[in-house]
Each structure stands twice: as structure tokens, then as C-alpha cells.
Amino acid sequence: MKEYEKYEQILKEKYPCRIELHAHTKPASHCADFEPEEVVEKYAAKGYDGIVITNHFPGGYEYLGKEAFFEQYFGNFERAFKKGEELGIRVYLAAELRFTKDDAPDNDYLLYGCTKDDLLRCYDLIDLSFKDFVRTFIEERHTLIQAHPMRANMVVCDSDLVDGYESFNLHPSHNASISLATRHADRCGKLVTAGTDFHHPGHEGCAAVRFAKLPQDETELAAMIKENDFLIEIENRILIP
Numbered sequence: 001m002k003e004y005e006k007y008e009q010i011l012k013e014k015y016p017c018r019i020e021l022h023a024h025t026k027p028a029s030h031c032a033d034f035e036p037e038e039v040v041e042k043y044a045a046k047g048y049d050g051i052v053i054t055n056h057f058p059g060g061y062e063y064l065g066k067e068a069f070f071e072q073y074f075g076n077f078e079r080a081f082k083k084g085e086e087l088g089i090r091v092y093l094a095a096e097l098r099f100t101k102d103d104a105p106d107n108d109y110l111l112y113g114c115t116k117d118d119l120l121r122c123y124d125l126i127d128l129s130f131k132d133f134v135r136t137f138i139e140e141r142h143t144l145i146q147a148h149p150m151r152a153n154m155v156v157c158d159s160d161l162v163d164g165y166e167s168f169n170l171h172p173s174h175n176a177s178i179s180l181a182t183r184h185a186d187r188c189g190k191l192v193t194a195g196t197d198f199h200h201p202g203h204e205g206c207a208a209v210r211f212a213k214l215p216q217d218e219t220e221l222a223a224m225i226k227e228n229d230f231l232i233e234i235e236n237r238i239l240i241p
Contacts, residue, residue, distance in 0.1 A: 008237070008238045011210075011231055011238050011240075012210065012238065014212060015210035015211060015212050015230065015231045016049075016210070016212075017049045017050065017210060017211045017212070017213060017214045018047065018048050018049050018050075018208040018209075018210055018233065019048065019049060019050035019051065019052065019090075019092075019208060019209050019210075019211065019214075019215075019221075020043055020048055020050070020051040020052060020195065020196055020198065020205070020207070020208060020209075021052050021054070021094075021110070021112075021166075021193060021194065021195040021207075021209050021225075022052065022054050022096075022110065022147070022166065022169070022195025022196060022197045022198070022207075023039055023043070023051055023052065023053060023054060023195075023196065023197075023198040023204075024039075024053075024054065024055055024056070024096075024197075024198060024199050025039050025053060025055060025076045025079075025080060026076075027072060027076070028055040028056070028059070028061075028072055028073045028075075028076035028077075029055045029056045029059055029199070030056075030059065030060060030061075031056070031199055032055075032198075032199045033199060033200050033201060034201075035079070036053070036076050036077070036079040036080035036083065037079060037080070037083040039051070039053075039080065039198065039204075040080050040083040040084050040087060040089060040091060041083065041087065042204040042205070043089060043204060043205060044084075044087040044088070044089045046204065046205040048089060048205065048208065049089060049090060049214050050089060050090040050091070050092060050214060050215070050221075051080075051084070051089060051090075051091055051092070052091075052092045052093075052094045052112070052221070053076065053077050053080050053091060053092070053093060053094065054094045054095060054096045054110055054195075055073060055076060055077075055095065055096065056096050056098065056108075057073070057095040057096060057097050057098070057111075057119065057122070057123075057126075058098075058123065058126060059096075059098070061073075066123055069123070070119075070120065070123070073119070074116060077091070077093050090214060090215075092112075092215070092217075092218050092221050093114065093115075093116070093119075093218055094110060094111060094112050094113075094114060094218070095110075095111045095114060095119060095122070096108050096109070096110055096111075096147060097109045097110075097111055097122070097126070097133075099126060099127075099128065099129065099130045099133060100126075101127050101128075101129070102128075102129045102130045103129065103155075104130070104154070104155035104157070106153040106154060106155075107130065107146065107149075107154055107155055107157060108146070108147040108148065108154075109130070109144055109145065109146055109147060109157075109162070110144070110145040110146075110147050110166060110193075110195075111142060111143075111144055112142065112143040112144075112145070112218065112221055112222040112225055113141050113142045113143050113218050113219050113221065113222025113223070114142065114218065115218065118137075118142075121137070122137060125137055130157065130161065131158070131161060134161045141219055141222060141223070142222060143163050143164075143222040143223075143225045143226045144161070144162045144163050145162060145163060145164050145165065145166050145191065145193050145225075146162050146164075146165050146166065147166045147169065147195075147197075148166055148169035148171070148174065148176045148181075148197070149165045149166070149167075149181050149184065150176060150177035150178075150180045150181040150184070151169070151174050151175065151176050151177070152174070152175070156184060159188035159189075159190055162190065163190065163191055163225075163226055164185060164190040164191025164192060164193055164225075165181055165184065165185040165190055165191070165192060165193070166181075166193050166194070166195055167181035167182040167184075167185055167192045167193070167194070168181075168182075168192070168193070168194035168195070168207055168232055168234065168239075169181075169194075169195060169197050170194070170195065170196045170197060170203075170206035170207045170234070171196070171197035171199070171203070172200075172203055172206070173200070174197075191225065191226070191228055191241070192232075192241040193209065193225065193232075193241075194207040194208070194209055194232040194233075194234070194239075194241075195207055195209075206234070206235065207232065207233065207234055208232075208233040209225075209230050209231070209232060209233070210230060210231040210232070210233055210238075211224055211229075211230050212229065228241070
């Protein structure tokens with residue numbers, strides 16, 4: 001074993017819990033290729049301890065109306081959660097928000113630490129600007145991350161409005177300009193997170209965030225992200241954010 005591999009092994013032993021922070025399921029995310037059960041099965045097969053379901057919100061499904069939208073949205077999560085219980089992998093609820101009436105209507109934001117009641121309330125605020133939404137909705141128990149901030153058509157948001165940036169977005173069909181995103185987060189003194197942004201066949205498990213312990217629920221997950229005590233893993237190689 002090479003010297004750096006020894007150090008990597010020590011880090012992996014100290015931070016053993018591997019979690020995917022950004023994954024989509026269909027039909028709640030129309031751009032995803034896999035049903036909730038399939039997504040969980042794929043991540044369990046790769047040895048993940050947890051997966052966060054971050055379906056698009058509202059994701060172009062406003063035409064369904066609030067009741068039908070949430071039946072589909074929460075139904076996807078509940079199916080994933082049940083399959084996770086069967087396979088021994090923890091499944092967490094989150095959301096990828098988009099504010100189409102904002103000055104940056106193509107931006108996406110990952111909301112961690114949210115409950116079902118939070119999202120029911122959030123639905124009624126989605127027509128606000130992003131700034132007004134943050135001021136109205138976000139609480140200390142939430143963690144808010146701008147997804148893939150340097151992707152084409154994105155506008156990097158005011159760092160005062162978010163806890164960090166998903167600099168390591170590993171969606172293979174988009175250029176996330178990882179170096180620029182990481183540099184920006186560093187300059188702002190903000191968190192750097194990672195996620196596969198899983199949608200399509202063969203792309204599962206491109207990224208993981210490694211924690212010292214497995215978060216027991218969404219609130220603890222959000223708090224642990226905000227504490228910034230984690231490692232990033234890209235294809236089995238360790239990065240220290």
C-alpha cells in the first residue's frame with residue numbers, strides 16, 4: 001500500500017458513513033430515469049449508508065395543483081424510505097428549489113433539514129424572490145446550499161443568503177466548473193459540498209460526503225452539514241473540503 005493510501009484509509013475509518021446528498025427519482029423529478037426503489041437499490045449496491053432525495057420543487061408540476069403535486073412528491077419519498085428500510089440504507093427528505101419569478105430564474109437551491117410541513121409551507125412561497133424567501137422561511141435548523149453555482153445559466157447568489165455552494169456537482173452531462181465554484185466558496189468563507197446529482201443510468205455514486213456518524217434524521221443531517229465536519233469522496237478518492 002502506498003503512503004497516501006494509508007492516510008486515506010485512516011480518514012475513511014474516521015469518517016465511515018457515506019451519504020449521497022443529491023439524487024432524483026421519477027416521476028417527482030420529470031428529468032430522472034429511475035423510480036424511487038431503483039435509486040435506493042443502486043446506492044445500497046454501492047455500499048452507501050444514506051441517500052438524500054432532492055427532487056425538483058415544484059419542478060414544473062405546478063399545473064397539478066398543490067394536493068396532487070404533494071401526493072406525487074411525498075409518495076416518491078415514502079417509497080424510497082420504505083425500500084431503504086428493507087435494504088438497510090437511510091433515506092432523507094430534502095428539496096431542490098427553483099424560484100422562477102426571481103431575477104435568476106434558472107438557479108437551484110438544495111434545502112436540507114426540511115420536514116413535510118416545511119415543504120407544504122414552502123409551496124406557497126415559491127413565487128417570492130429568493131432573497132425574500134430566505135428572509136421569510138429559512139430557520140437556523142435548515143441548511144441551504146446553492147446547487148452547481150457555476151453551471152451555464154446560473155447566477156452565483158449573494159453568499160449571505162446561503163450556507164454554502166455545491167461546488168462538486170458530478171452530473172456528467174453538465175460542466176459545473178468545479179474549480180471556480182470551489183474558489184468562490186473559499187473566498188466567501190462558505191461550505192463546499194458534493195453530490196452526484198443522480199438522474200441517469202450508470203451515473204450513480206459519483207460523489208459521496210463522509211460523516212463520522214450516520215445522521216438520525218433530516219434535522220441532524222442539516223446540522224452536520226453546517227458543522228462542516230465531513231470529507232468529500234470522489235470515485236473512492238478522499239478530498240478534505
